[in-house]
Amino acid sequence: MSHQIAVIPGDGIGQEVTPAAVDVLNALDVDFEFREGEAGDHVAEETGEPLPEETVELARESDATLFGAAGERAADIILPLRGVVGSYANVRPAKAYPGLEAVKPDTDIVFIRENTQGVYAQIESQLTDDVATLTRVVTREASRKIAEYGFEYAEEHGYDNVTIAHKANVMQKTDGLFLEAAEAVAEERGADYDTELMDALAMKLVMYPEDYDVIITPNLAGDVLSDLAAGLVGGLGLLPSANVGDDNALFEPVHGSAPDIAGQGIANPSAMILSAAMLLDHLDYDAEAARVTDAVETVLDEGPHTPDLGGDASTEEFTAAVIDRL
Amino acid sequence: MSHQIAVIPGDGIGQEVTPAAVDVLNALDVDFEFREGEAGDHVAEETGEPLPEETVELARESDATLFGAAGERAADIILPLRGVVGSYANVRPAKAYPGLEAVKPDTDIVFIRENTQGVYAQIESQLTDDVATLTRVVTREASRKIAEYGFEYAEEHGYDNVTIAHKANVMQKTDGLFLEAAEAVAEERGADYDTELMDALAMKLVMYPEDYDVIITPNLAGDVLSDLAAGLVGGLGLLPSANVGDDNALFEPVHGSAPDIAGQGIANPSAMILSAAMLLDHLDYDAEAARVTDAVETVLDEGPHTPDLGGDASTEEFTAAVIDRL
Ligand SMILES: CC(C)[C@H](C(=O)O)[C@@H](O)C(=O)O
Ligand SMILES: CC(C)[C@H](C(=O)O)[C@@H](O)C(=O)O
Numbered sequence: 001m002s003h004q005i006a007v008i009p010g011d012g013i014g015q016e017v018t019p020a021a022v023d024v025l026n027a028l029d030v031d032f033e034f035r036e037g038e039a040g041d042h043v044a045e046e047t048g049e050p051l052p053e054e055t056v057e058l059a060r061e062s063d064a065t066l067f068g069a070a071g072e073r074a075a076d077i078i079l080p081l082r083g084v085v086g087s088y089a090n091v092r093p094a095k096a097y098p099g100l101e102a103v104k105p106d107t108d109i110v111f112i113r114e115n116t117q118g119v120y121a122q123i124e125s126q127l128t129d130d131v132a133t134l135t136r137v138v139t140r141e142a143s144r145k146i147a148e149y150g151f152e153y154a155e156e157h158g159y160d161n162v163t164i165a166h167k168a169n170v171m172q173k174t175d176g177l178f179l180e181a182a183e184a185v186a187e188e189r190g191a192d193y194d195t196e197l198m199d200a201l202a203m204k205l206v207m208y209p210e211d212y213d214v215i216i217t218p219n220l221a222g223d224v225l226s227d228l229a230a231g232l233v234g235g236l237g238l239l240p241s242a243n244v245g246d247d248n249a250l251f252e253p254v255h256g257s258a259p260d261i262a263g264q265g266i267a268n269p270s271a272m273i274l275s276a277a278m279l280l281d282h283l284d285y286d287a288e289a290a291r292v293t294d295a296v297e298t299v300l301d302e303g304p305h306t307p308d309l310g311g312d313a314s315t316e317e318f319t320a321a322v323i324d325r326l
Numbered sequence: 327m328s329h330q331i332a333v334i335p336g337d338g339i340g341q342e343v344t345p346a347a348v349d350v351l352n353a354l355d356v357d358f359e360f361r362e363g364e365a366g367d368h369v370a371e372e373t374g375e376p377l378p379e380e381t382v383e384l385a386r387e388s389d390a391t392l393f394g395a396a397g398e399r400a401a402d403i404i405l406p407l408r409g410v411v412g413s414y415a416n417v418r419p420a421k422a423y424p425g426l427e428a429v430k431p432d433t434d435i436v437f438i439r440e441n442t443q444g445v446y447a448q449i450e451s452q453l454t455d456d457v458a459t460l461t462r463v464v465t466r467e468a469s470r471k472i473a474e475y476g477f478e479y480a481e482e483h484g485y486d487n488v489t490i491a492h493k494a495n496v497m498q499k500t501d502g503l504f505l506e507a508a509e510a511v512a513e514e515r516g517a518d519y520d521t522e523l524m525d526a527l528a529m530k531l532v533m534y535p536e537d538y539d540v541i542i543t544p545n546l547a548g549d550v551l552s553d554l555a556a557g558l559v560g561g562l563g564l565l566p567s568a569n570v571g572d573d574n575a576l577f578e579p580v581h582g583s584a585p586d587i588a589g590q591g592i593a594n595p596s597a598m599i600l601s602a603a604m605l606l607d608h609l610d611y612d613a614e615a616a617r618v619t620d621a622v623e624t625v626l627d628e629g630p631h632t633p634d635l636g637g638d639a640s641t642e643e644f645t646a647a648v649i650d651r652l
Contacts (some may be wrong), residue, residue: 077575101533103429124499127352130466132499136445140456167546169401173450173458199553206429206532206557220493224550227525231532 003283008055008060010077011040012257013267014068020269020319021066021276024295027323028288030280032077035062039081040257041071059084059250064279067252068272069269071259078252079122082115086245088142089149090115090222091278094229094239097300100309104232106210110159111229112150113222114178115243116225117142120219138174138218143181149244150182150216151191154247157323161213162186165201169218178218202228237308238300240274242282249282251275261307265314268306273322279316295325328357332388334381336403337366338583339593340394346645347392347602347630350621353649354614356606361388365398365407366583377403379416383411385576390605393578394598397585404578405448408441412571414468415475416441416548417604418580420555424453425627426635430558432536436485437555438476439548440504440567443468446545464500464544469507475570476508476542477517487539488512488519491527491547504544528554556580562591563634564626566600568608575608577601587633591640596622599648621651 005025011019025032037055044050050073059065059081070077090113096102118207123135147164150314154162164182168175179195186193196204198221205225209232217225230236236255243250253271261267273296280289299321305311306318313321329535331351335344345601348360370376376399385391385407396403408416416439439525449461473490480488490508494501505521512519522530524547531551535558543551556562562581569576579597587593599622606615625647631637632644639647 079496119493119497122496122498124497126499126503130503132464132503134462134464134497134500136460136462138458139461167445167549170405170448170452170546171445171460172401172448173452174460177452177456177458199549202550202554203557203562204527206554207561212622220496221550223493223525224528224547228528228532230552231529235533236529 002033003063004061005034005279006037006058007066008037008039008065009058009068010257011042011071012069012259013068014040014264015255016262016265016267016315017253017269017272018066018068020315021272023319024273024292024322025276027326028291029128030285031286039077040072041073044073047307051080056080056084060248062248064248064283065250066276066279067250069253069255069257071257074256076164079120081250082243085243085248085250087115087243087250088145089113089244091242091244092222092226092239094176094226094233096233097238097297099301100234102232102234104209107229107232109163109209109212109229110153110157110214111222111226112146112153112214112216113226114146114217114219116219118219123286136171136174138177140177140181143178147182147185147216151185151189154214159213162191162193163201163212163215164193165198165215165217165225166195167198167221169197170222170253175218182216198225201225205229205232226254234273235308237268238270238274240271240278242275242278244282249279265316266307267315268308269315269319270300273319291326295322298325328359329389330359330361330387331603331605332363332384332391333360334363334365334385334391335394336583337368337397338395338585338588339465340366340396340583342588342591342593342641343579343595343598344392344394346641347598349645350599350618350648351602353369356611356614364567365396365403367399370399371428371600377406382406384408386574388574389607390574391576392602392605393576395581395583397583400582405446407576408569409567411574411576413441413569413576414471414542415439415570416527416570417479417570418548418552418565420552420559422559423564423623423626426560428560430535430556433555433558434536435555436479436483436540437541437548437552438472438479438542439552440468440472440543440545442545444545462497462500466502466507468501469504473508473511476540478516480540485539486518488517489527489541490519490521491524491541491543491551492521493524493547495523501544508542524551527551531555531558552580561634562597563594564596564600566597566604568601568604575584575605576631577605591642592633593641594634595641595645596626599645617652624651
């Protein structure tokens with residue numbers, strides 16, 4: 001069955017790592033039809049709008065979207081796109097790879113980040129020139145849904161250690177509801193779990209990342225804690241992510257557009273290629289997903305490495321090596 | 327001049343480390359009159375209220391307060407107390423000590439955390455059984471005030487590296503206002519500074535903590551990032567903090583009541599004694615503050631150590647060693 005895949009490279013190194021991921025997908029025996037959409041600061045400069053309506057439509061009608069990176073206007077691109085694909089779960093694995101320098105080599109954690117609510121509903125008011133408010137919204141439905149996804153994910157992937165992150169001691173009603181809903185899901189499923197205050201969890205992740213497998217978190221907590229975990233494994237360069245909805249999904253590296261190295265052909269495409277592997281997995285090409293992941297891990301282990309990892313390979317050379325090992 | 331100091335040990339190890347800090351202060355040539363107040367879960371059990379009105383009054387009329395730790399009801403104790411002393415700046419140094427195990431031994435960062443607004447205003451509504459909201463409030467006045475404090479602090483303490491943390495790409499109006507106000511303060515002062523998104527900062531703190539000196543942050547960001555930094559230096563056990571207001575202040579360790587080791591006389595009182603040193607500094611006993619800090623650092627370096635640091639000294643033995651080195 002043919003799948004239509006929207007490809008939105010975006011800004012900066014997104015323009016370099018996205019074609020790399022498409023090359024890897026094209027080297028597999030899968031029936032994908034790629035259609036490219038534009039978005040980014042360079043689009044905004046021409047039209048005033050960083051995310052054209054055609055690109056929104058493209059993402060909406062495709063089976064899945066590959067998104068590269070965005071620059072200054074990232075929030076105005078990626079947040080609507082997450083909405084367009086109906087994504088409620090942002091899945092962010094943070095894993096240290098053997099042979100690469102990591103602050104904490106034992107890190108292997110999957111963050112299951114709520115992707116619709118909290119401060120990301122962006123309900124803000126400028127009450128006066130000197131006072132602004134933001135309304136953080138938490139619903140039982142969205143909280144149950146992310147918890148169900150998280151416990152299901154843990155079960156399917158053979159993880160038995162699930163932690164629910166929250167700040168219900170201060171946000172007593174909103175995170176209180178999130179926590180209550182998530183705990184109810186765990187109890188209905190008869191699943192074991194721990195809960196952690198997000199601040200205490202930040203400390204424990206730095207000290208004992210090996211104690212955690214799957215972490216279910218509210219939106220902003222997941223944003224911060226998954227970046228923290230990226231630091232533990234050596235930076236954002238290697239982290240893929242999936243934005244999963246009921247009928248659609250978007251896959252993107254956790255890193256940004258890296259304007260400092262953009263245009264030089266030296267960006268590390270690992271996170272983007274691993275995001276493409278998550279796309280394969282999502283469309284039930286499990287074997288192909290594993291082949292891609294294994295190939296990336298082999299190249300990360302044996303080289304060649306891009307400059308961010310101390311090597312001098314180009315994006316193209318790294319990608320060719322991955323395709324070689326498929 | 328005699329100063330009245332409120333002493334609120336609170337719960338758990340608060341009952342053990344607070345007297346240790348008072349012993350150290352009593353060993354100095356300072357004119358303090360200590361008055362003890364009650365608060366904590368054990369008080370709530372008897373009266374239903376974790377923070378009695380007498381304790382609130384005591385903190386209000388004292389020149390400064392030493393607070394130990396609180397348990398389950400921590401938020402219902404420490405948040406009102408921070409309000410009572412009019413504290414707008416939460417000062418949290420995170421420093422690795424030579425000789426002690428740390429994930430990142432080069433860490434030496436002072437967080438200047440906004441202490442009045444953001445989600446800590448605790449304006450929440452349970453709209454229905456299934457929907458709750460929280461209103462996050464940001465004012466120009468409070469944002470300017472914390473920025474002024476932060477830049478002043480950096481200048482006085484000889485730090486030239488100041489970072490303003492925010493999430494203005496998503497919380498565009500609220501953190502936008504925070505950022506705009508803080509940047510205006512920097513520009514009026516002619517001070518250098520950087521800005522960082524709080525998620526990117528979480529990653530960079532893990533990887534390159536040596537790049538940061540003073541970090542000015544919104545309330546919840548400061549809560550999480552300072553705990554993260556605690557992880558970098560070996561845990562909350564060693565981190566003191568000051569809640570500074572215009573006419574009053576409260577000093578507390580960053581750690582909690584540690585129910586797992588409470589009552590055994592083995593808690594590490596370093597964070598509490600270092601908080602007492604911050605109190606001395608605040609009341610302009612600069613020389614005494616330095617003496618206490620140096621004595622704690624010497625004992626941390628040479629031992630004896632409490633069990634959390636691999637030793638077998640009791641809280642009392644550690645405290646006696648500090649007093650010995652004054
Ligand atoms: C670009 C930004 C809006 C986004 C977020 O906050 O979710 C990014 O930090 C991420 O984590 O994907
Ligand atoms: C106990 C809790 C309310 C408090 C906070 O969130 O400020 C604590 O985590 C801290 O950092 O002092």
